[in-house]
Amino acid sequence: MEWIQQSDLLPFVLEQRAKESPDTIFLTHVDGDSLSYGQSYELSLLWAGALRDIGVGEGDNVLSLLPNGFATYHAWLGMSWLGAVEVSLNTAYRGHLLRYTIETSRARVLIVARRYLAAVAEIAEGLSQLETVVVLDDPADGAEVVGMPQKLVSEQEFFAGAAPIGPPGEAGPRQWTSSCIIWTSGTTGPSKGVILPWAEWYPFCEVVTSVTRADDVLYHFLPPFHVGGKILFYSALLRGFPIVMREVFSSSNFWRDVRKHGVTHTVMQGPMAMMLASAPESPSDADNPLRSMGCAPLPPDLPGFLGRFGLTGVNTYYGMTEIGLPFASAGFDLPGTDSCGRLRPGYEVRIVDEHDYPVEEGKVGELIVRADHPWTMNAGYYGMPAETAHAWRNGWFHTGDAFRVDEDGNYYFVDRMKDTLRRRGENISSFEVETYVNQHPEVAECAAVAVPSELGEDDVKIVVVLAEGSSLGHGELADWLAERLPRFMVPRYVEFTGRLPKTDATIKTKKAFLRQNANPENTWDREKAG
Missing domain, CATH: 2.30.38.10 (Luciferase; Domain 3)
Known part of the structure; x- marks a missing residue:
């Protein structure tokens, strides 16, 4: 790997593409919208100007609670031109987890899509440092929210009177500048915000660009609050190929999108590939333009997967x-x-x-x-x-x-x-699952462990000791958790037990014992229960 230069950093790569090919289409949404390199670059400068107008400057943390879409990346780029640091929040966060991540970030400004505003409003009174909430228009819309102590700024107000900043030149980010903070799963404590310098992204992208061609069309549906979504955006700019974007992965729309938009390369997580493989076979499965993909972990029957869908190859990584x-x-x-x-x-x-x-x-x-x-x-x-x-x-x-x-x-x-679990591409802290379960008034103690999933990776299981005299049912507890946890964290399996196995010296729960000694008679399966 060669030494990374400032010109290799994402904002400057976009600037160069805009200078060389301003009218070339860079971003296309499956719903029909598209932007050229030139338009994308100008939007990044406009975002920088609008953020500067509300007081964002160098070194400031700025929260983003946004879906996978054009505005998400332009907001990130706008922050980068100012030297601000994006703090990406998982759009499934709510309640305690959302409050914790917002407070820990020490940010004064939040950019949020309207559909997620209600989740912020529920905890708004307890946010001690957040001052301004910029609410972006949203096709999914959302309930009207009033009475938040923070200043609410509509998208129209945010951009009204804003002007793009001038060409940043060398004033933009450097290799050692913090690009963003991404939350990763806690294991023995709360989730942690990982600080990623701008230089860290380049070797990430080399894995994508090493197996792609300049004439590829990239299909992108990975979340922007994880590294995967940001890597694909950056890699496409480095390689110079267009992106076709869908907000989230959809197995039912996958091949239709690929054929309609001439997609030749994509990157996905192992469970997504398993969903495609588990669909009923069709004589037309291989009749598609997709040549290659990146995937981790790999499908167990890789030759069968490649042959069925007519792929040239798959690369993998860790x-x-x-x-x-x-x-x-x-x-x-x-x-x-x-x-x-x-x-x-x-x-x-x-x-x-x-x-x-x-x-x-x-x-x-x-x-x-x-x-x-x-x-x-x-x-x-x-x-x-x-x-x-x-x-x-x-x-x-x-x-x-x-x-x-x-x-x-x-x-x-x-x-x-x-003690981290991974379910359908999401890292899950067993500590945080247990924190929520233990909040139920009829739960005395619990442990969360991983159970192998038929789709690959893990499913979440909780082993629960009920409070004395409780008549709480498995399904009742699961429903209670579903109202409070992000969907990917809701346990699939619930096992009731009289006591949790503990170590003698430290009184820690023996999770390895729980994983190896399941009690199927006492275990309830949320999926089988419908």
Whole structure:
């Protein structure tokens, strides 16, 4: 990997594309709207001007609670020109989790789509630092909200009188400038806000651009509050191909979108590929323009998947918000569906025991990582110096993931050494699930654990000890949680038990025991219950 220059950073790449090909279409929404490079660049400067007019400046954190769409990325770019830092919020957040992330960010300004405003209004009285809420027009609309203590600014008011800032020149972001804060799952505590320097994005994008061609058309449906959505936007600019955008993944619309818009490449998560594979087969499955895709983890029957849909190849990888993508396959050359590839240039890794000493080749240990180049890994957890120091101990970033490597240099993700779950592309903190469950007045104690899903990754299971005398039912508890938790965090399985197994010394719940000793007679399945 070569040294990353300022001209390699996302805002400057867009600026260069706009200068070279101002009228070339860059963004197309499946609903019909489109923007050229020139229009996209001008909108980024207009956003910068409007944000500056409401007092946003260098070093300010600005919250965004927005769906995958054009405005989301232009808002991010506008902040970048000012040296402000976007704090991306998961659009499924509500209640305690939404309040916690907003308060922890210490931001004065929030940009929100109208459909999510009601969730903010529910907690507005408890937000001590938020001052201004900019409400964007939204095709999905939303209920009218009144009485919030924060100043509400409509989209029309926000842009009224705003003028694009002048060409930023070298005044824009630098490699070491913080680009955004993305929330990642907590394991033994609350979620943490990962600070990503601008330079960290470039090696992320190299994995996408290494398997794409200049004439590709990219299909993008990944959320902008995770790294995946931002990587695809950035990668398309670097490679110079257009994006076809849908707000969220839709298995029923996937192939229709691909055929209608001439899509040739996409990136998805393993459960999405499983949904496509589980659909009834059709003689026309391979009659589509899609050539290739990136996917992690890979579908178990990869040859069958490729043959059915007529794909040239699939590449795979492993990474985290904190570390980039240290492993990737060599293009479409895969050693097997269970490997996440080989070590990429620019990264150094070890697989170690609990004392950070390397384990023998082929043995399982924790993956730790560091980078050859500055600012290509995270700059810490925002407002959490102790957690940052713990993750970066001994000069290496500790992933908390169990890995092994074979004699040929292929790396394999084995399991999560932390108590994090991953469901349909979303990282879930067992701690946060347990926090919500324990708020129920008839719950004495609970533990959240991962259960393998038939779609790949995990489903959420809670093992619950009820308060004495409680007659609470499995379904009643699940319904109560569904009203309070983001959809992806709602448990699928509920098991009632008399006591949780504990360690003698630390009195910690033995989650490994719970995973290995399920009680099917006492376990309720939300999906089977309808």
